[in-house]
Amino acid sequence: MSETATAGRRLVELNVNGMSHVGLAEPRTLLSDFLRHDLELTGTHVGCEQGVCGACTVLVDGEPVRSCLTFAVQMEGARIETVEALSADGALHPIQEAFRNTHGLQCGFCTPGFLLTAKALLEENPSPSEAEIREHLSGNVCRCTGYQGIVDAVLEAAANGKDQADEPR
Amino acid sequence: MKPAPFAYYAPETAAEAVSLLQEHAVDGKVIAGGQSLVPMMNMRLARPTALIDVGRVAELAGIAVEGGVAIGAAAKQARVLREDAVAERLPLLVAALRHVGHPANRARGTIGGSIAHADPAAELPAVAIALGAELVAVGPDGTRTIPADEFFLTYYTTALGPDELLVEVRFPDPGGSRAWGFREVARRHGDFAMAGVAVTASCGAGGTVESARVVLFGIADAPQRAAAAEQRMVGASPADPALAAEVAAAATAGVEFASDPYVSAAYREDAVAALVERAVQESAKTMEEA
Ligand code: FES
Ligand code: FES
Numbered sequence: 001m002s003e004t005a006t007a008g009r010r011l012v013e014l015n016v017n018g019m020s021h022v023g024l025a026e027p028r029t030l031l032s033d034f035l036r037h038d039l040e041l042t043g044t045h046v047g048c049e050q051g052v053c054g055a056c057t058v059l060v061d062g063e064p065v066r067s068c069l070t071f072a073v074q075m076e077g078a079r080i081e082t083v084e085a086l087s088a089d090g091a092l093h094p095i096q097e098a099f100r101n102t103h104g105l106q107c108g109f110c111t112p113g114f115l116l117t118a119k120a121l122l123e124e125n126p127s128p129s130e131a132e133i134r135e136h137l138s139g140n141v142c143r144c145t146g147y148q149g150i151v152d153a154v155l156e157a158a159a160n161g162k163d164q165a166d167e168p169r
Numbered sequence: 170m171k172p173a174p175f176a177y178y179a180p181e182t183a184a185e186a187v188s189l190l191q192e193h194a195v196d197g198k199v200i201a202g203g204q205s206l207v208p209m210m211n212m213r214l215a216r217p218t219a220l221i222d223v224g225r226v227a228e229l230a231g232i233a234v235e236g237g238v239a240i241g242a243a244a245k246q247a248r249v250l251r252e253d254a255v256a257e258r259l260p261l262l263v264a265a266l267r268h269v270g271h272p273a274n275r276a277r278g279t280i281g282g283s284i285a286h287a288d289p290a291a292e293l294p295a296v297a298i299a300l301g302a303e304l305v306a307v308g309p310d311g312t313r314t315i316p317a318d319e320f321f322l323t324y325y326t327t328a329l330g331p332d333e334l335l336v337e338v339r340f341p342d343p344g345g346s347r348a349w350g351f352r353e354v355a356r357r358h359g360d361f362a363m364a365g366v367a368v369t370a371s372c373g374a375g376g377t378v379e380s381a382r383v384v385l386f387g388i389a390d391a392p393q394r395a396a397a398a399e400q401r402m403v404g405a406s407p408a409d410p411a412l413a414a415e416v417a418a419a420a421t422a423g424v425e426f427a428s429d430p431y432v433s434a435a436y437r438e439d440a441v442a443a444l445v446e447r448a449v450q451e452s453a454k455t456m457e458e459a
Contacts, residue, residue: 060277
């Protein structure tokens with residue numbers, strides 16, 4: 001591979017939301033742009049494009065990653081999850097439900113990044129404290145809500161998740 | 170903005186990475202997690218013509234714990250944070266890692282990347298000095314080992330040659346009675362420090378400090394040891410309630426604090442004094458627990 005490296009376009013195959021997608025990308029194509037422009041998955045938002053706002057956060061192998069700081073070519077073989085996967089079956093994901101209930105969004109620009117960052121947190125720690133939630137979300141900026149609704153949403157999603165786990169099946 | 174074009178190389182062995190780096194020593198760059206490099210490329214403050222991605226080099230991502238701890242330069246910060254064996258031996262490293270960026274940065278960011286990037290406000294360079302780490306580099310003339318004390322030269326500049334690759338960070342066996350403290354002040358948790366300090370001390374049988382390191386960061390062009398503060402700790406007992414304030418007073422002596430548009434030198438000096446005091450108090454506590 002290394003002898004043939006160029007700055008030109010090449011075929012890139014990415015696993016996004018459980019499906020294999022093939023597209024043409026230059027090495028300099030950011031994952032955020034590849035998702036939005038080539039795969040037309042525009043749920044991933046781009047705010048600052050310099051790693052500060054967290055709007056572009058996606059999950060890579062289950063961990064939150066800023067797609068504006070990642071080149072698409074680096075992601076071959078990785079498992080990528082975008083906000084589109086959350087409601088793939090048409091129903092809102094429990095975390096999305098909680099955001100709606102608690103007014104965890106206003107304009108919604110930051111929301112995809114918050115949802116995925118919160119999902120990663122709840123998978124690792126199903127009942128985080130408010131302080132843990134705030135620390136985990138500290139890399140995501142919201143210009144509308146003042147964050148309280150977002151923190152409440154994650155607390156509610158955690159509580160609902162626990163109820164479900166307690167229910168007899 | 171978008172980065173300028175570059176050729177992309179994804180070697181699978183360290184040897185291949187080193188030879189690519191030699192080929193592109195003039196305007197090539199090594200990329201690991203990219204959490205510092207890609208923002209600079211997006212803003213076109215950096216325009217490397219070739220990127221050598223070490224993210225697929227498995228031998229650079231290892232973590233070996235025996236006596237000391239050897240961490241491959243490309244080991245991800247988030248992964249190191251999850252290693253219980255590292256937390257047990259190097260609680261200072263773990264405490265500092267929690268301040269390195271946000272979870273999304275640590276998922277991609279690497280131990281070696283932060284050290285080789287040498288941002289003067291970064292936590293890991295100061296921790297490497299405080300723990301007496303050694304940095305292993307591979308270049309055209311083979312492998313050499315550089316003490317962390319001699320590694321960080323000035324803003325974003327290290328002792329690494331343009332054709333040398335950082336491959337491993339070696340933390341020596343911390344030994345039995347090792348005290349530590351870590352404090353920083355940042356605008357928001359996870360942001361770069363406006364000032365910070367890492368303290369380590371090893372204590373003898375009588376509970377007095379035999380050697381100490383007080384490393385300041387986010388204060389000037391590179392992390393810096395506060396020699397007078399270290400001397401004040403030697404021979405003292407960390408449990409002495411008067412010690413922290415005295416070490417703090419000594420820590421700012423002879424240090425030239427930098428001013429920037431956001432943080433004045435005077436603020437940094439005040440902050441360092443307060444942070445050192447708290448870090449020394451914390452080290453007394455870790456001593457008791459040990
Ligand atoms: S768009 Fe990626 S962090 Fe802001
Ligand atoms: S809802 Fe508008 S930025 Fe967060």
